[in-house]
Amino acid sequence: MTTYSPAEAARLSGFSIDTLRYYEREGILSPVARTVGGRRRYSEDDLGRLSFLRCLRDTGMPIAQLRRYGELSLDESTLSERVALLEEHEVAVRAAIDELRGQQARLREKLEWYRGEMARRSALVARVAPE
């Protein structure tokens, strides 16, 4: 069963080593196995969890909710709570995407206006100083 050093786990998950430690301290990631000397060895499962945490972070889930999810994950009997948490988050993500798309449309309109304005100005210059 393969395991990974902190450096490898960081590279594979995209989190920094410091962030990995921070998540573990915060109870976001359950305690990682150690060598006799006390160094961390990340399991495949840890990597899987990290990958999903990345998904949650990238969709803007705040640390406090990540922690709650982490705590719930320690208890097998909390499936429905976890589902509720994720469903709620999915709603938030959908709202964020909608919001972003609306504002993107606005941004594009502004750009259109700017392009028109630039065209108008260069046309004016052409008339004042033809050729």
Add this chain to the structure above:
Amino acid sequence: MTTYSPAEAARLSGFSIDTLRYYEREGILSPVARTVGGRRRYSEDDLGRLSFLRCLRDTGMPIAQLRRYGELSLDESTLSERVALLEEHEVAVRAAIDELRGQQARLREKLEWYRGEMARRSALVARVAPE
């Protein structure tokens, strides 16, 4: 020509009064007209600018770029720079939306898995303790 008090401008723009002052100090919003007594009176134009600033902030443009846009807007001859800035931002917004949608798909898959898992477990319980 209508003008607005700080409180009105805040309500209409969705920024707090403190944020409005902060933006002005930072050169993000050009200096707002004052009464003889020194109180701010926001013009329609100011409100329009604020509304667009809201669009930029809501799409994640950092303060430093907002400031740059604000500074460029003081000079009539910087249309093309402003367009370049906004175009670059539009690319970033598109990337953010794409990223978000990808992760949203991932989140939905996980939810599907959880739902299946819950169904499996309740089926198991039903078999162990029928009726």
Add this chain to the structure above:
DNA sequence: GCTTGACCTGGAGCGCGCTCCAGATCGCAG
């Protein structure tokens, strides 16, 4: 004229999510 509440300024403080540091320890290569 007085009260009262909105507004003024400069500057300190805050919440989030890391990030960095010092000083010690581990463990592999040679």
Add this chain to the structure above:
DNA sequence: CTGCGATCTGGAGCGCGCTCCAGGTCAAGC
């Protein structure tokens, strides 16, 4: 056995984007 780079811990620090505060001024209503 030695050297040295990776890792350990607890705790301080940081960058961003505001947010709050003290102490004072302004202006509309009575």
